[in-house]
Amino acid sequence: MSNWSSDEEVDEMVEEEVDSIVEEIQYNYTQEEVPPAPIFHRVHINRDREGGHIRLWNDYFSKNPTYTNATFRRRFRMNKPLFIRIVNTIENGVPYFRQRRDATGRLGLFALQKCTAGIRMMAYGCSADAMDEYLRLAESTAHKCLEKFVDGVIIFLETSI
Numbered sequence: 001m002s003n004w005s006s007d008e009e010v011d012e013m014v015e016e017e018v019d020s021i022v023e024e025i026q027y028n029y030t031q032e033e034v035p036p037a038p039i040f041h042r043v044h045i046n047r048d049r050e051g052g053h054i055r056l057w058n059d060y061f062s063k064n065p066t067y068t069n070a071t072f073r074r075r076f077r078m079n080k081p082l083f084i085r086i087v088n089t090i091e092n093g094v095p096y097f098r099q100r101r102d103a104t105g106r107l108g109l110f111a112l113q114k115c116t117a118g119i120r121m122m123a124y125g126c127s128a129d130a131m132d133e134y135l136r137l138a139e140s141t142a143h144k145c146l147e148k149f150v151d152g153v154i155i156f157l158e159t160s161i
Helices: 007-031 049-061 069-076 080-093 111-124 128-135 139-160
Strands: none
Touching: 049 080, 049 111, 049 128, 069 080, 069 111, 080 111, 080 139, 111 128, 111 139, 128 139
């Protein structure tokens, strides 16, 4: 003779035991510590971005620029009025190109610097790292400028057609 009074009691006991095991597994799983994500510290390099903008402005866009319009056309592969129109359109249409303050309160890069980086990288196929020496942009920023510039041109073309 069995000590069990019914199959229902056996089912209930088995179910309780299974529930207990599942709860214990869940508890142990949620109590395990997930290792923290590694912390990366960026090295700040004072690139003198304002100086980069002033140099660019004085070389090509001031009242008496260092370089002629013919030099501008050869280096940028377009005339200056077209370039300025592109910069203004992109600056007004793509928030990334609007100058804003960084976390320290300093003004960020000018739209002219960002667009110049994107256009030069496309026109010459040069590396993003090359933008640091003249325009004073970090490699990652130059990559982002190119990406956002292309996105902006695509958006502009889609809305213009």
